[in-house]
Amino acid sequence: MSENTSVAAPELHTLHAAFAEKVGAVLAALEAEGALPPETPHSNVTVEPPRDASHGDLATNAAMVLAKHAKTNPRELAGKIVEKLTADPDIVSADIAGPGFINMRLSDLAWQRELQAIAALGATYGRSDLGGGSTVNIEYVSANPTGPMHMGHCRGAVVGDALASLLEYAGHNVVREYYINDAGGQVDVLARSAHLRYREALGEDIGAIPEGLYPGDYLIPVGEYLAQELGDRFKDEPEEEWLAIFRAEAVEQMMGLIKADLKLLGIEHDEFASEAALQAAHKPETAEKWLREHDLVFDGILEAPKGKTPDDWEPVELPLFRSTKFGDDQDRPIKKSNGKWTYFGADLAYHMQKAEKADALIDIWGADHAGTVKRIKAAVAALGEGQGKTIPFDVKLVQMVQLLRGGEPVKMSKRSGTFVTLADVVKEVGKDVVRFTMLTRKPEAQMEFDFAKVVEASKDNPVFYVQYAHARISSTLRKGAAEGFEPSTDAIELLGAEELALVKQAAQFPRIVEAAALAREPHRIAFFLYDLAAAFHSYWNLGNDRPEKRFIVAQNPELSAARLFLASQIGQVIRNGLALLGVEAVEEM
Numbered sequence: 001m002s003e004n005t006s007v008a009a010p011e012l013h014t015l016h017a018a019f020a021e022k023v024g025a026v027l028a029a030l031e032a033e034g035a036l037p038p039e040t041p042h043s044n045v046t047v048e049p050p051r052d053a054s055h056g057d058l059a060t061n062a063a064m065v066l067a068k069h070a071k072t073n074p075r076e077l078a079g080k081i082v083e084k085l086t087a088d089p090d091i092v093s094a095d096i097a098g099p100g101f102i103n104m105r106l107s108d109l110a111w112q113r114e115l116q117a118i119a120a121l122g123a124t125y126g127r128s129d130l131g132g133g134s135t136v137n138i139e140y141v142s143a144n145p146t147g148p149m150h151m152g153h154c155r156g157a158v159v160g161d162a163l164a165s166l167l168e169y170a171g172h173n174v175v176r177e178y179y180i181n182d183a184g185g186q187v188d189v190l191a192r193s194a195h196l197r198y199r200e201a202l203g204e205d206i207g208a209i210p211e212g213l214y215p216g217d218y219l220i221p222v223g224e225y226l227a228q229e230l231g232d233r234f235k236d237e238p239e240e241e242w243l244a245i246f247r248a249e250a251v252e253q254m255m256g257l258i259k260a261d262l263k264l265l266g267i268e269h270d271e272f273a274s275e276a277a278l279q280a281a282h283k284p285e286t287a288e289k290w291l292r293e294h295d296l297v298f299d300g301i302l303e304a305p306k307g308k309t310p311d312d313w314e315p316v317e318l319p320l321f322r323s324t325k326f327g328d329d330q331d332r333p334i335k336k337s338n339g340k341w342t343y344f345g346a347d348l349a350y351h352m353q354k355a356e357k358a359d360a361l362i363d364i365w366g367a368d369h370a371g372t373v374k375r376i377k378a379a380v381a382a383l384g385e386g387q388g389k390t391i392p393f394d395v396k397l398v399q400m401v402q403l404l405r406g407g408e409p410v411k412m413s414k415r416s417g418t419f420v421t422l423a424d425v426v427k428e429v430g431k432d433v434v435r436f437t438m439l440t441r442k443p444e445a446q447m448e449f450d451f452a453k454v455v456e457a458s459k460d461n462p463v464f465y466v467q468y469a470h471a472r473i474s475s476t477l478r479k480g481a482a483e484g485f486e487p488s489t490d491a492i493e494l495l496g497a498e499e500l501a502l503v504k505q506a507a508q509f510p511r512i513v514e515a516a517a518l519a520r521e522p523h524r525i526a527f528f529l530y531d532l533a534a535a536f537h538s539y540w541n542l543g544n545d546r547p548e549k550r551f552i553v554a555q556n557p558e559l560s561a562a563r564l565f566l567a568s569q570i571g572q573v574i575r576n577g578l579a580l581l582g583v584e585a586v587e588e589m
Contacts, residue, residue: 014510015114020047023060026084040069056103063100074100111503112492118569126509131172137354138164140364142179145254146190149261149422156398158438160364161267162522165580170517176269182251183275191247197223222253264426266582284341287349294386296322326378348379360392367397398443404450432583436463439526462530467586469533473571474587476551480564487565491558505535506573529577
């Protein structure tokens with residue numbers, strides 16, 4: 001059998017992986033018999049639930065994608081595959097559908113074993129070795145160190161952190177990184193703003209904050225700290241005497257504030273890379289030299305910008321990166337005419353630094369940076385080509401969040417001066433609500449965060465709906481214990497089709513984890529949890545009209561023990577999923 005990773009994952013020991021192996025074994029047997037050519041590639045073979053559950057438990061496209069290799073039609077090849085599949089006692093039936101898809105129905109015993117596998121694997125159910133220990137650097141947040149975190153930063157922070165947890169769970173070594181933009185003009189403005197608050201702390205009446213400086217109250221304690229540390233020695237000194245000192249001190253104070261804000265969300269980074277340190281270490285010069293040696297940077301003149309005339313535009317020779325070679329629409333300058341590095345030039349050197357220690361790179365950016373995606377992807381592609389390798393690189397764009405309260409826009413925070421702070425939001429509604437809500441939509445989709453709705457106790461609030469499912473399970477287990485019933489597998493065969501439908505839903509988790517990791521989309525976990533919670537609540541509601549369907553049936557201890565075991569394992573899967581999102585699985589609500 002040829003090597004492939006799509007139909008076999010033996011380390012997982014979960015149902016979908018096991019049946020992918022079974023299909024792989026059938027294909028290997030057909031190769032041995034000559035029905036398939038030797039070393040037939042299986043990379044496009046899938047084994048997954050059909051879109052319509054009425055078609056069966058699992059479906060495979062094996063006959064569809066391999067018929068050409070077998071020099072036969074898909075339905076004929078499907079017949080040979082079905083013949084071998086139905087010999088497996090775990091496969092009750094295998095039917096050919098349409099042009100050659102194969103739908104399989106599994107035995108109840110197979111689903112009972114999967115339920116026991118959830119119990120055996122516990123917190124590791126769903127873990128994968130998909131990543132093979134490869135190192136992925138995820139850069140997220142990277143907000144300018146000029147003020148506290150706001151809700152514009154929040155969504156990218158949560159997406160990045162959840163993605164990091166997801167990739168770790170899927171077998172990657174993950175580096176969580178924050179890039180401190182501490183070398184641009186904005187930190188000079190921060191230093192001047194801090195100096196103003198420093199003078200205020202020394203007793204000066206500074207009046208209204210001048211236009212162009214940061215007005216937020218968050219700089220008051222920074223000014224007080226600087227006054228305490230430095231005394232009045234810089235109160236009346238010219239800017240060139242204190243700017244560098246105040247810039248460094250203010251950035252350090254701001255980063256302390258940002259880290260505290262992120263901690264409220266349960267987010268901590270492994271690395272904090274400084275743009276100023278990058279430039280002080282001459283990393284951009286090193287990158288330029290390396291790129292020139294590989295003919296990826298040249299000295300040239302950019303075309304005049306559209307709308308400019310020869311009278312108001314002066315051609316200047318600049319070092320240009322050959323980004324058009326990698327799909328960009330024009331070559332990009334890495335230096336300005338004054339000799340300073342462009343943002344792109346510094347960013348290129350930064351990605352070169354990250355690529356030295358990682359096998360793959362992921363950036364989480366705000367949607368307002370969409371215009372620079374193509375050029376930075378071109379830069380990373382060039383770095384890989386120059387090193388004779390491919391550096392997998394993905395940029396995830398995250399849309400802003402509109403804050404509402406009962407449908408009305410929320411006013412800005414007095415503390416920040418211009419925006420609602422992350423700390424204010426987390427303190428009002430809680431970390432779990434914020435984190436889960438940020439993952440209830442695809443990051444590239446617009447999002448509204450309504451303070452009234454995110455704490456609503458209804459099915460329309462995914463945070464509540466999922467946590468309520470776990471709380472219900474915990475309550476049911478406590479009630480069972482109080483009445484003398486404990487979860488048990490002794491009579492697990494008593495679980496019927498409606499109960500096993502819950503197992504089938506929960507058993508999706510390992511494959512959802514892998515699919516979400518491959519797509520770099522942690523929101524898929526939130527969607528899965530909502531669907532699982534909905535299935536659980538639906539079963540729970542059966543008991544309202546049909547007492548015999550309740551988890552605890554006093555006159556049937558064996559059935560009660562089996563259903564409590566089922567409930568406990570659904571709770572385990574919910575806990576595993578919530579842990580990936582950084583959300584607590586509550587015991588009661």
